[in-house]
Amino acid sequence: MDYKADGIQISGWIGRPESARSSRVHQFxxxxxxxxxxxxxxxxxxxGYQPQLQKxxxxxxxxxxxxxxxxxxxxxxxxxxxxxxxxERSVHHALVSAVRSALGKKTAAPQWTxxxxxxxxxxxxxxxxxxxxxxxxxxxxxxxxxQIPENERxxxxxxxxxxxxKGGAEDESSVQGxxxxxxxxxxxxxxxxxxxLAQIKDGAVIIDQHAAHERVLYxxxxxxxxxxxxxxxxxxxxxxxxxxxxxxxxxxxALPLFQQLGFSIKLFGGNTVVVEAIPALLRHTTxxxxxxxxxxDLIETGKTEKNIRERIAIxxxxxxxxxDGDPLSQDEMNNLxxxxxxxxxxxxxxxxxxxxxxxxxxxxxxKFKR
Numbered sequence: 275m276d277y278k279a280d281g282i283q284i285s286g287w288i289g290r291p292e293s294a295r296s297s298r299v300h301q302f303x304x305x306x307x308x309x310x311x312x313x314x315x316x317x318x319x320x321x322g323y324q325p326q327l328q329k330x331x332x333x334x335x336x337x338x339x340x341x342x343x344x345x346x347x348x349x350x351x352x353x354x355x356x357x358x359x360x361x362e363r364s365v366h367h368a369l370v371s372a373v374r375s376a377l378g379k380k381t382a383a384p385q386w387t388x389x390x391x392x393x394x395x396x397x398x399x400x401x402x403x404x405x406x407x408x409x410x411x412x413x414x415x416x417x418x419x420x421q422i423p424e425n426e427r428x429x430x431x432x433x434x435x436x437x438x439x440k441g442g443a444e445d446e447s448s449v450q451g452x453x454x455x456x457x458x459x460x461x462x463x464x465x466x467x468x469x470x471l472a473q474i475k476d477g478a479v480i481i482d483q484h485a486a487h488e489r490v491l492y493x494x495x496x497x498x499x500x501x502x503x504x505x506x507x508x509x510x511x512x513x514x515x516x517x518x519x520x521x522x523x524x525x526x527x528a529l530p531l532f533q534q535l536g537f538s539i540k541l542f543g544g545n546t547v548v549v550e551a552i553p554a555l556l557r558h559t560t561x562x563x564x565x566x567x568x569x570x571d572l573i574e575t576g577k578t579e580k581n582i583r584e585r586i587a588i589x590x591x592x593x594x595x596x597x598d599g600d601p602l603s604q605d606e607m608n609n610l611x612x613x614x615x616x617x618x619x620x621x622x623x624x625x626x627x628x629x630x631x632x633x634x635x636x637x638x639x640x641k642f643k644r
Contacts, residue, residue, distance in 0.1 A: 275287065275288060275337075275372050275373070275375075275376045277368065277371065277372035277375055277376075279368050279371065280364050280368060281341065281342055281345070282339065282340070282341050282364070282365060282368045283339070283340040283341075284337065284338065284339050284340075284368060284369060284372040285338045285340075286335065286336045286337045286338045287335070287336045288319075288333055288334065288335045288336075288337075288373060288376055288377070289333050289334035289335065290377075291323055291326040291327050291328075291331075291333060291377075291621075291622060291626060292628060293333070293334060294323075294327060294328070294331035294332055294333045294334070295331065295332055295333075295334065296330065296331065296332070297332060298316065298332045300332070300334040300335070301316065301319065301332060301333070301334065301335045301337075302335065302336045302337070303315050303316075303335075303337045303339070304336075304337065304338050304339065305339050305340075305341065305346060305348075305357055306339075306340055306341065306343065306346065307338075307340075308348065308354065308357075309355070310354075310355055310356060310357050311355050311356055312356065312357065314359070314362055314365070314366055315337065315339070315365075315366075315369055317366070318365075318366045318367075318369035318370045318373070319333065319335055319337070319369065319373055320332075321366075321370045321373075322369065322370045322371075322372070322373025322374050322377070323373060323377070324584075325492075325584070325588065325622075325624045325625070325626060326377070326619065326621070326622040326626050327626045328625065328626035328627065329625075329626075331626070337369070339365075339369070341359070341365070344360075345359060345360045345361065346358070346359050346360070347359075347360075461604070462604060462607040462608065462611070464483075464601065464602055464607065465480070467598065467599045467600060467601055467602075468482070468483065468484075468598045468599070469481060469482060469483065470483055470486075470602070470607050470610070470611070472611065474632075476634055476635055477632060477633045477634040477635040477636075477637070477638065478632075478633040478635075478638075479630050479631070479632055479633070480630060480631050480633065481610075481611065481614070481629060481630040482623075482627070482628070482629055482630065483596050483598075483600070483602065483607075483610065484595050484596055484597055484598055484623075485622075485623035485627050485628070485629045486610055486611075486614045486620075486623070486629045486630070487591075487595035487596040487610060487614075488591045488592055488595045488623040488624055488625070488629075489591075489614060489617055489619070489620060489622070489623050489624065489629055490591075490610070490613045490614055490617060491555065491590065491591035491594055491595055492587050492588060492590075492591035492623075492624040493617045493618070494555075495535060495586070495587035495590050495591060496583070496587050498534045498535055498536075499531060499534050499583050499587070503533070503534050503536070504534065504535055504536035504553055504554070504555070505536060505553075505554050506536035506537060506538055506551035506552060506553055506554065507536070507551060507552055507553070507554045507556075508538075508550065508551045509549065509550060509551060509552065509561070512548050512549060512550045513548070513549040513550075513561060513562055514542070514546060514547075514548055514549075515546070515547050515548075515549060515562060515565070516545055516546055517545050517546075517547060517569075518545070519545065520573055521566075521569045521573070522545050522547075524569055524572045524573055525539070525541075525547065525569060526541070527582070528572060528582060528586060529541075531582065531583060531586050532565070532568075532586075535553050535586075535590060536551065536552065536553030536554060536555070537549065537551065537552060537553060537561070537565070538550040538551035539565075549561055549562070549565070552564070553590075553594070555594050556594055563593075564590070564593050564594060567589065567593045568586060568589045568590060568593065571585060571588075571589040572585055572586070572589070587624070588624040588625070591623075591624055592624070592625070596610070614629060614630075
């Protein structure tokens, strides 16, 4: 870590989310070289990892925070193990930002590059995105099973090892303003209708199809909240729902966010609501069930969860994502992989579970005593 802001300097080391432990025993905080215990800074560390960290897990961390001595009071505890900051908000914000910045420096994601792309396209991608990951213009009306229009993006795929059998057909596609570009597709395998197996340059990667789709839908939900409203699917017969008093209260508060996701909901009177449209993404559940599930989540976490947008985005992604047992075609698997690695953080689902694991070739060789 190496972060400076508002007269606060933060350095040290933090562990990757998957190495988190079940207690804070591996968290060490120093303020002006003094070891301290601080609930404020513990919370900032936790907040910086969200939503990558699983509930009940604590990341390993050594935090070295330096701040002007007049902005910190070390005399609030007899042993001087606790401190009080003059501006707790700015210190908390600085540490959250420092953690997020450090987590963003490295990724365990495989290297995904556009095959046969023109030099100027490669240069633009490399300049904008340090890991050469594809960037897709997506909205909530597209699903993992639908083809993203060819006139909006160059199809990004896994790049096979040079000189090896690609195992997939190549076709020609026309990209507006770019001429004709060849697409290189790699054969993928679905394991037990739960995982996707793909070859990468130095081994293989196994992707959890549900967790991967959750990450994609979570990012799309957040995008819809930022102003790009998702397209809804109009219902032939509007759905009438009776809500409990508590559900109705939550619905009234969250109604604008539901509308942004693609729902069209009207308060009919009493405890009744009428649903006239549902998000086009809903494929594995009904509109009524999705709404009920999201409302249940909001009621359960409402007393502790301050960010209602975050809670709805996570719940929506979980309830509408591809499930274990859903068969996927080659195109569906390719599209899901493309969309996953176009997200800002493809490593984890919104609940903090890994979306994929690597299997290095040398590790496989060792298991076969090669």
